[in-house]
Amino acid sequence: MHLHFTLGPVQGFVAEARRTRDLWAGSFLLSWICANAMKAVLDGGGKIIFPIVHDAERVPTDQLLKAVCGQGGAPRIGTIPNRFRAEVPDGFDPAAVEQAARGAWENVADAVWRKYVEGAASLGRNTRAIWDRQVHGFWELNWAMGKADQPYLLDLRKNWRCFQPTEEGGEPCSVASGLQEVSGYVRACGEGEQQDAFWKRLRSLGGISEMELRPTERLSAIMLIKRLFLGIANASMGFEPQTKSWPSTAHVATLPFKRRVIAENPAAARDYVRIVKDAHIREPFKERQNAIPSLPVGWLDNDTQDYAALDGDLLFRETFEPGNRRYPAGAEDTTTRETLAAGLNTLLEATAATGAKPSPFFAVLFMDGDSMGKLLSAPNSAPEKVSTALARFADQVEGIVKKHDGFTIYAGGDDVLALLPVTDAIDAAIHLKDAYCAAFAAEGVAGATISGGIVFAHYGTPWIDVMHSAHDILEGKAKEEAGRNSLGIVVNKGGATNGEWVAGWDRVDALRELARILAGTTADREISMSLLYRMRSVLAELAGRPRVSAGGVHEMPDMDLVPLLQAALEASHEHRGGSSPTADHRSLSAAMVNACTIERNGKRLLMTDGLVVARFIAAHASLADAGGSHVE
Numbered sequence: 328m329h330l331h332f333t334l335g336p337v338q339g340f341v342a343e344a345r346r347t348r349d350l351w352a353g354s355f356l357l358s359w360i361c362a363n364a365m366k367a368v369l370d371g372g373g374k375i376i377f378p379i380v381h382d383a384e385r386v387p388t389d390q391l392l393k394a395v396c397g398q399g400g401a402p403r404i405g406t407i408p409n410r411f412r413a414e415v416p417d418g419f420d421p422a423a424v425e426q427a428a429r430g431a432w433e434n435v436a437d438a439v440w441r442k443y444v445e446g447a448a449s450l451g452r453n454t455r456a457i458w459d460r461q462v463h464g465f466w467e468l469n470w471a472m473g474k475a476d477q478p479y480l481l482d483l484r485k486n487w488r489c490f491q492p493t494e495e496g497g498e499p500c501s502v503a504s505g506l507q508e509v510s511g512y513v514r515a516c517g518e519g520e521q522q523d524a525f526w527k528r529l530r531s532l533g534g535i536s537e538m539e540l541r542p543t544e545r546l547s548a549i550m551l552i553k554r555l556f557l558g559i560a561n562a563s564m565g566f567e568p569q570t571k572s573w574p575s576t577a578h579v580a581t582l583p584f585k586r587r588v589i590a591e592n593p594a595a596a597r598d599y600v601r602i603v604k605d606a607h608i609r610e611p612f613k614e615r616q617n618a619i620p621s622l623p624v625g626w627l628d629n630d631t632q633d634y635a636a637l638d639g640d641l642l643f644r645e646t647f648e649p650g651n652r653r654y655p656a657g658a659e660d661t662t663t664r665e666t667l668a669a670g671l672n673t674l675l676e677a678t679a680a681t682g683a684k685p686s687p688f689f690a691v692l693f694m695d696g697d698s699m700g701k702l703l704s705a706p707n708s709a710p711e712k713v714s715t716a717l718a719r720f721a722d723q724v725e726g727i728v729k730k731h732d733g734f735t736i737y738a739g740g741d742d743v744l745a746l747l748p749v750t751d752a753i754d755a756a757i758h759l760k761d762a763y764c765a766a767f768a769a770e771g772v773a774g775a776t777i778s779g780g781i782v783f784a785h786y787g788t789p790w791i792d793v794m795h796s797a798h799d800i801l802e803g804k805a806k807e808e809a810g811r812n813s814l815g816i817v818v819n820k821g822g823a824t825n826g827e828w829v830a831g832w833d834r835v836d837a838l839r840e841l842a843r844i845l846a847g848t849t850a851d852r853e854i855s856m857s858l859l860y861r862m863r864s865v866l867a868e869l870a871g872r873p874r875v876s877a878g879g880v881h882e883m884p885d886m887d888l889v890p891l892l893q894a895a896l897e898a899s900h901e902h903r904g905g906s907s908p909t910a911d912h913r914s915l916s917a918a919m920v921n922a923c924t925i926e927r928n929g930k931r932l933l934m935t936d937g938l939v940v941a942r943f944i945a946a947h948a949s950l951a952d953a954g955g956s957h958v959e
Contacts, residue, residue: 329376330368330421331480332470333410334361334428340465342794343503343550347573347736347746350790351404352553354737354744355568356435358405360428360466362395365411367427369396373415377703378408378721378740379714388718394566403569406721408740412710415472425468436462438559439552443533444509450525452511457497461506461548464493478704498522498545502791506547533558572616574734574746576689576786577639582619582732582748583950584642584685585635588678589619589627595677597630602670603641604633608657612636620729639786642685644671653787686947687785690752692733693797694759694779696741697811702775712770717741720766727762731755741777749947752781753835756814760832776812778805783943784819792822804829804878810927818943826939827878830925838941841922844915845945858899859942863935865895866923870933883924883931892916 334357341353365375369385380389387393390402415421440458448454471480497507498514510525512518526545529535539554540546546554560567588596603611615636618624624632638655640646646653647668658664675684696702696717703710717740724738724745733747733755741763747755756779767775780801784793800815808829809815815829816838828838869888870881893916923937 328415328417328419328472329475329477330373330413330415330419330424330470330472331410331478332361332364332413332424333468334364335409335467335469337409338794338798339505340549341737341744342791342798344790344794345502345544346790347575347734349502349550349553350744350794351570351573351736352556355405356432356553356556357409358391358407358737358739359395359564360432361407361409361411362389362392363431364424364428365392365407365413366395367424368413368415371415371419371423373413373419375411375413377412377710377714379711379718380407394564397565401566401569404725404735405737406739408742410740412478414475419472421470421472424470428468429466432466433462435556435559435563436548436552438563439555442559443535443555444529444551446532447525447529450521450528451509452521454509454511454525457507457509457511458548460493461509462552465549478700482700500547500550501544502550503547506549508545509548509551510545570616572613574614574617575639576746576784576788577643577687578614578617579639579734579746579748580687580689580786581637581639581642581685583750583947584678584683585619585637586622586732587681587683587950588674589622589631589635591681591683592678593631593634595674596634597628599670599674600630600633600637603637603667606658606663606667608655608663608667611638611641611655613638617734619732620734621732639685641667642671642674643687644668644675647671683950686749686950687787688749688783688947689786690747690749691782691784691793691797692728692743692745692747692752692756692759692779693782693801694741694743694756694763694777695801695806696763697776697778697806699741702772712772713767713775716766716770716772716775719769720763723762723766724759727758728755731758749783749944750950752783753814753816753839753944756781757832757835760814778809778811778813778815780805780815780817782817782819785821788819788822793819796824800827800829808880808927809925816940818940824877826936826943828934828937828940829878830934834925837918837921837924838937839944841918841937841941842944842948844918845942846948856939856942858896859938861899862892862895862919863938865892866920866933866935866938870935878936879934880925880927881933881935883933888920889913889916892919 337357340357341350344350344353365380368375374385375381380392381387387396387398389406390400391406393400394402473480495505495507497511500506500508510522512522514522530540612633618635624635640653640655645651647664654664658667703713721738724743725735728735728745731747731751731754733745733751735745737744743759760777760779763777764775778801780797782793782796782800796817796819800817805813805815813829813831814835817824818826867881869891870884872881893912896912896916919938922941923933923935925932925934
C-alpha cells in the first residue's frame with residue numbers, strides 16, 4: 328500500500344515574517360514536522376518513496392531526518408518538503424503519522440509555553456485558551472492510503488475541504504494579523520496597561536532579547552513559537568539547529584558594495600570601521616556569521632573583516648537622519664549620529680569615483696519544479712528516478728547560492744527559497760535551473776523543468792509583502808500565465824510593483840542584453856528612467872493599449888516596431904543635438920523591442936515592462952564589476 332501525506336498551510340506559516348530569521352524559522356519548523364511524520368513511517372516498517380531521504384536499508388541520508396531519528400547531526404536549513412509518498416506494510420495505521428506530526432509540534436509548543444509564557448499567563452485574559460486554540464487548530468494535515476497506481480488519492484482527499492481554521496477575536500498579532508495576540512487584551516478598549524504588564528512580564532521571565540521580541544510587538548502563539556523555539560530546541564527536538572544568526576535584508580542589499588570597496592578601496596573601509604568602533608554603538612558588526620559568503624575572510628586584516636561584517640544599516644545615509652527609527656542602539660545622541668554620518672560620507676565620497684554606492688535593494692529567489700505530479704506518473708519517470716534527481720539537485724543548492732553570495736533559507740525536493748544580492752540573483756536562478764535539468768537528465772527523465780520568481784525589493788519592505796510578491800510572480804505568473812519553464816521578475820518600489828517581466832528562460836538573455844546596453848551608456852548620454860517610461864508608453868500605444876499598467880501583456884502588432892521606436896527616441900528632448908549616432912538609436916531600439924518580446928502558447932506578445940526591469944538591472948551593474956556575478 329502507498330501512503331500520501333501533506334501538511335499545510337505553507338504560505339500562511341512561512342510568509343508571516345518580520346525578519347529573515349522568521350522566514351527561516353517557518354520553513355525549518357514546517358520541514359521538521361514533516362520529518363517527524365516520515366520517522367513514524369520508518370518506525371512502522373515502511374519506506375519513503377518520494378522524496379529520497381534514506382538508503383535501501385532505510386537508514387536516513389537527509390540531514391534533518393537523521394537528526395529527527397536521533398542519528399546525530401544538527402541541520403542548518405529545512406530540507407524536507409511538506410508532501411511525501413511512502414510504501415507501508417499491510418496493517419499500517421496511517422493515523423500514527425498524523426499523531427507523530429501533531430505530537431512533535433505540540434511538544435515544541437508546550438516547551439515554549441513552559442519556559443516563556445506560563446509565568447506571565449496569570450496577567451493575561453484567557454491566555455491559555457488562546458494558546459491552545461491556536462496550537463491545536465493551526466495545521467491542516469491530510470493523508471490518503473491506496474494502491475500504487477492511485478497517486479491522485481491525496482488530491483481527492485484535499486478536495487473535501489473539511490479543515491476549519493480557528494475563529495480569532497481580540498487584538499491581532501503584530502506579525503500574523505489573522506491570529507489573536509496571546510495576552511487577550513485590546514488596547515482600543517482601554518486595556519493597554521494590562522496588555523503592557525503581560526508582555527513586560529513575559530519578556531523578563533524568559534530572558535528574551537529585543538532581537539527575539541521587539542518592545543512594540545505583541546504576538547500570537549504561532550509567532551512566539553517561531554521566534555523562541557531555538558531556546559528550547561535541545562530539550563524538545565533532541566538537537567539544536569546549527570545557526571542562530573541570519574542576515575538582515577540591509578546586509579544582503581549592501582553585499583555588492585562591500586565586495587567592491589574591499590577589492591578597490593580597502594583603506595576607506597578600514598577608516599570607516601575605526602570610526603564605528605570609536606562610536607561604541609551596540610553590535611555594529613553583527614553579520615560576522617554571515618559576512619560575504621563567497622569571500623574567505625581569513626586572509627583579510629581584522630578591520631577589513633569587521634567591514635565585511637558591518638551592519639548593513641550603517642552604510643545608508645538615511646540611517647542617521649533625524650527622525651529615522653532605524654538608527655543603531657547606542658547612537659541615540661545627536662553627536663554620535665553626526666560623527667557616524669560624517670564617517671559614512673567620507674567613505675561614500677572615496678568610492679564615488681568608481682560609481683560604487685550601496686543599493687537599498689535585495690533579491691528573493693523562489694523556485695519550484697513544474698508539474699511534479701505529471702512527472703511522477705509519466706511512463707519513463709519512475710518515482711525512484713524522480714526522487715534521486717531531486718536529491719541530487721537539492722545537494723547542490725546551497726553551494727550554488729553561496730557561490731553567488733546568497734543565503735539559502737530552504738532547499739527541499741523541488742523547492743528553493745534564497746536571499747541574494749540584486750547583482751547575483753538572475754545568474755543564481757539560471758545556475759539552479761541548469762543544475763535541476765541536469766539532475767533529471769542524469770536519471771534519464773525527460774521533460775523536467777523548473778520555474779523561478781525573483782523579487783527585487785527595498786530592504787525596508789515588510790517581509791510578508793515580499794513573500795506575497797514572490798509567490799504571485801512564481802505561481803500566478805511564471806507557472807500559470809507563462810505556462811511554466813519560465814522566470815518572473817518583479818521590481819518592488821515603495822511597496823508597489825514598479826515593473827514586472829515574465830517569460831521563458833530562453834528570453835532572459837534578451838533582457839540582460841538590453842540591461843548591458845543601458846549600463847554601458849556614458850554619463851552624458853545616460854538613458855533616464857523617464858525616457859524609458861515614455862518608450863514603454865510608445866510601445867503600448869503601438870500595441871493598441873494607450874494605458875500602461877505594470878506587468879501588462881499586449882498582442883504583438885503586425886508591424887516593424889524597431890524604426891517606430893527609433894523615431895520616438897530621436898524625437899525625444901534627451902537625444903536631440905546629434906551627438907548620438909542614429910546607429911546607436913537603431914541598436915537600442917532593437918534591443919528594447921527584443922527584451923519586451925515574449926512567447927506564450929506559440930504566440931508572440933509584447934511585455935513593455937521589460938524596459939523598466941532592464942533599467943533596474945542596469946542601474947546595479949557597476950556594483951557587480953568587482954567580484955560576484957554580473958549582468959552579462
